[in-house]
Amino acid sequence: MTIALRQRPLARVVQGIVRAGAGCWLDPSDLSTLYQDAAGTTPVTAVEQPVGLMLDKSRGMMLGPELVDGALWGGLATGVTYSNGNFTLTAATSTLLAANSFIIKGKYYQVSFTIQSISTGSLSLTFEGGAATTPTYTTAGTYTVRICATASGNLFLYNRSASTTATVSNVSCKEIYGNHATQSITASRPTLSARKNVLLATETLATQSVTSIAAQYTLSFIGTGIVTLSGTATGTLTGTGVNDRVSLTVTPTAGTLTLTVSGSVTKAQLEPGASAGPYQRVNTATDYDTDERYFPKYLSFDGVDDYLNLPYMGLYAGGSASIITGRDALSQATDTYIISERSTTDVNPKYYPSRQLSSGGNMDSYITDNAGTVVLDTTGSAFGGASNAVIRSVIDAGNSIKLLKNGAVAASDNYTRGGTLTLNKTTIGASVSTTTSNYAKMKLYGLLITKSALSDAQRIACERYAASKAGVIL
Amino acid sequence: MSNWTHTLTVIVPELLIPQGNQLALAVGTSEDDINTFKTADWTDGTSNYAVAHTQAVEQIMDYFAQVPVELASGVVFPTVVTDETGNTTVNSSDMTAIQVFVDVDPFTVFALLNLTRREVV
Numbered sequence: 001m002t003i004a005l006r007q008r009p010l011a012r013v014v015q016g017i018v019r020a021g022a023g024c025w026l027d028p029s030d031l032s033t034l035y036q037d038a039a040g041t042t043p044v045t046a047v048e049q050p051v052g053l054m055l056d057k058s059r060g061m062m063l064g065p066e067l068v069d070g071a072l073w074g075g076l077a078t079g080v081t082y083s084n085g086n087f088t089l090t091a092a093t094s095t096l097l098a099a100n101s102f103i104i105k106g107k108y109y110q111v112s113f114t115i116q117s118i119s120t121g122s123l124s125l126t127f128e129g130g131a132a133t134t135p136t137y138t139t140a141g142t143y144t145v146r147i148c149a150t151a152s153g154n155l156f157l158y159n160r161s162a163s164t165t166a167t168v169s170n171v172s173c174k175e176i177y178g179n180h181a182t183q184s185i186t187a188s189r190p191t192l193s194a195r196k197n198v199l200l201a202t203e204t205l206a207t208q209s210v211t212s213i214a215a216q217y218t219l220s221f222i223g224t225g226i227v228t229l230s231g232t233a234t235g236t237l238t239g240t241g242v243n244d245r246v247s248l249t250v251t252p253t254a255g256t257l258t259l260t261v262s263g264s265v266t267k268a269q270l271e272p273g274a275s276a277g278p279y280q281r282v283n284t285a286t287d288y289d290t291d292e293r294y295f296p297k298y299l300s301f302d303g304v305d306d307y308l309n310l311p312y313m314g315l316y317a318g319g320s321a322s323i324i325t326g327r328d329a330l331s332q333a334t335d336t337y338i339i340s341e342r343s344t345t346d347v348n349p350k351y352y353p354s355r356q357l358s359s360g361g362n363m364d365s366y367i368t369d370n371a372g373t374v375v376l377d378t379t380g381s382a383f384g385g386a387s388n389a390v391i392r393s394v395i396d397a398g399n400s401i402k403l404l405k406n407g408a409v410a411a412s413d414n415y416t417r418g419g420t421l422t423l424n425k426t427t428i429g430a431s432v433s434t435t436t437s438n439y440a441k442m443k444l445y446g447l448l449i450t451k452s453a454l455s456d457a458q459r460i461a462c463e464r465y466a467a468s469k470a471g472v473i474l
Numbered sequence: 475m476s477n478w479t480h481t482l483t484v485i486v487p488e489l490l491i492p493q494g495n496q497l498a499l500a501v502g503t504s505e506d507d508i509n510t511f512k513t514a515d516w517t518d519g520t521s522n523y524a525v526a527h528t529q530a531v532e533q534i535m536d537y538f539a540q541v542p543v544e545l546a547s548g549v550v551f552p553t554v555v556t557d558e559t560g561n562t563t564v565n566s567s568d569m570t571a572i573q574v575f576v577d578v579d580p581f582t583v584f585a586l587l588n589l590t591r592r593e594v595v
Binding site (some may be wrong): 034037038046047049050052089107184185186187188189191207209211230231232254256257258260284285286302303305306333334425435436437462 | 476477478479482483484485500502504506507509510512513525526527528529533548556557558559560561562579580581582585590593594
């Protein structure tokens with residue numbers, strides 16, 4: 001007998017694992033899941049735009065049942081007529097086209113409709129009791145928006161002008177299942193980036209200063225000129241010709257690094273790490289090469305005020321959890337957390353399964369209960385020194401917790417869950433309790449979370465996928 | 475290409491946090507920007523400050539120009555200059571006002587202003 005095994009794409013395998021674990025799959029490389037604002041009204045279309053909403057891909061962006069009841073719409077709305085599948089909103093500022101009463105505040109919905117015709121004026125979507133959302137719709141066409149409900153109850157398609165007559169059809173409203181990550185405060189949104197080369201105008205380099213951190217960098221260029229380093233590092237790199245790329249690795253301190261250029265220095269690159277990688281042309285801070293084969297996309301958290309909120313996931317309360325992520329591995333002045341669970345009313349309970357310690361580049365796990373008693377404080381394991389992506393895995397089985405770096409076990413500790421942890425907040429990149437603190441400065445290439453302890457086979461599949469997204473070879 | 479071409483680093487003295495939030499609301503993109511500055515968790519050893527760092531669209535200075543004068547009068551825009559030896563200095567800083575640094579790395583700003591994080595429980 002022959003058994004034929006059908007090869008499944010790794011992404012499908014990972015999706016199945018995360019979905020079965022009631023978890024969350026965030027993928028910065030998939031622009032169809034990214035929005036600039038938390039309400040989901042403005043898509044992310046390019047690098048260096050802020051990210052206010054990341055849709056969870058673990059449910060395959062699966063949509064719930066249709067929430068629009070055609071008969072209800074025609075029956076409830078004032079100033080609305082119905083004929084052959086078309087709703088016509090006539091001239092009355094207060095004209096509303098009601099959806100239904102099943103909208104739940106905080107959940108995300110995919111709303112679509114076709115405007116067959118519209119006179120002067122505009123339509124907009126409005127949640128019951130809330131302000132009209134943007135954008136407004138002024139021209140005929142088919143529209144699909146993903147939007148967060150700001151109030152429970154009904155969703156309205158709102159005729160904004162007394163002089164407007166609009167005919168609308170194919171109206172649909174469905175919940176987008178999943179644990180989506182959001183940030184409603186503009187300044188606290190991370191940024192989508194694929195930037196590796198920290199220089200500007202790199203095709204023909206001119207003297208410039210950049211901000212360095214205390215880590216290895218490699219400078220490389222083609223040409224016959226000379227680059228002299230000053231400020232946080234010193235050194236000189238002399239070109240050897242138009243066909244040769246020369247390189248110099250330095251370890252500056254944190255601060256301002258100045259590159260003084262003389263002669264012809266072309267296709268210049270200053271990048272984190274100990275060797276020169278593929279050249280990334282950078283024109284301006286927002287105009288640079290983004291070929292994903294060489295420059296994987298990541299979320300850039302600024303270390304000042306950036307973080308993302310998840311719906312409270314109960315990773316500790318569920319008894320077991322797993323976190324697989326690709327991120328850089330640099331320590332900062334304070335401890336930082338990829339994922340944290342806290343209480344917004346009590347500073348004591350803390351669930352930090354993935355804590356980047358402030359010293360030595362080490363990572364550990366740390367848990368305290370409502371009384372502030374330490375439940376678990378593992379010995380830190382070396383995760384530092386790498387300014388490019390590292391695949392980090394945390395497998396919390398409830399009575400043991402395991403940390404892995406690039407697929408290799410870095411620490412494994414047994415522990416006993418004691419005391420009570422009353423948690424209500426799950427966040428990425430900061431610790432949110434009665435205050436918000438410990439903002440991570442990190443590059444996050446992707447995040448997989450499950451409310452289960454992954455088996456080794458599941459973990460390895462997730463790590464391989466995360467590695468492929470982060471440009472890491474496992 | 476993105477039109478989020480600038481970055482802003484905003485330093486707000488503790489006593490001016492309400493005004494800082496009004497400014498964030500005036501130039502930001504969300505009603506929740508009224509909560510941008512919550513905690514003065516940075517200090518220069520004498521006074522405490524709330525800070526924010528954000529991407530900004532290329533027209534951001536036009537937006538600042540439209541801020542009501544009673545709010546704008548308390549805002550300054552210091553500049554940072556780096557010479558060829560890598561020495562960096564800040565000009566027109568006023569630690570008693572809301573300071574907006576445009577296109578300067580936030581941690582460079584904090585270092586120039588001698589600001590360090592402080593633990594706030």
